[in-house]
Amino acid sequence: MAPRIGVVTFPGSLDDSDALRAVRLAGAEPVPLWHANDTLDGVSAVILPGGFSYGDYLRCGAISRFSPVMDELIKAAGAGMPVLGICNGFQILCEAHLLPGALIRNDVRTFVCKDQAMRVESVDTPWSSHFEQGQEITIVLKNGEGGYVADQGTLDRLEGEGRVVFRYLHGNPNGSYRDIAGISNERGNVVGLMPHPEHNVDPLTGPSLDGTAFFTSVLDFLTAKV
């Protein structure tokens, strides 16, 4: 049986359908999860999708972080379950302190929407193992508040522990410190990034298929574990 991968829908999520579709195309069973339910429905991995949950009120991800489903997610992440936060999902993971740092408004003060080049800096996570170390990939980036910030000590620790998973190439689109596009937690099972791999899984709708490896990586990880 194919591993079941959940995608949480919050009020204001936009890319949950695309994430579910990417999971299906990779060969796993997509499972829609609802933010107000305090269950993960027995899934083996969870994706927090992009969008504007709770209208980005207060701060991006600040209110969704306290949704009932998040209590379960935080427990599961602590026990090693793979969790991927994309864009708004990354913001939620930072607000939930599953990942360090925070995302602030782009330094360019405009919404950025482009095909973004980045380098895979770590293949030691369940979400990036199918890439080559140092591989250059292109993934859709679209955000208004994608500037990754953290104090110098945290940034040094992330670099030193190999937890910068993706780094922007050919120009920093949003002012992220040290060109950071995505990071992981200490264990590596929780990964957050601003670009949207779920939009790069089908030649009809994406300029590259570089997003596919995110989903096949985790599928491989889950299959190997079973």
Added chain:
Amino acid sequence: MARVVVDVMPKPEILDPQGKAVTGALGRLGFSGMAVRQGKRFEIEVDGEVTDERLEQVRQAAEMLLANTVIESFDVRVETPIEQATF
């Protein structure tokens, strides 16, 4: 009933794109020499007296939800004097 105010500001070392945009607009309007940092103000109407315990609860709320202390600092203060209950 009393009002407790929580002011939330981006930490000095964190870039404030909103403040920068406002600063730029002020300059264009002729208000020179004004550098703006933009924060948030929360006005909380508190039932009953504002005791130390109550203020501590507001501080906890600020720490947990109103501010993200990774990037923001906050300040809690009582705005209006506590009204004496009359029976």
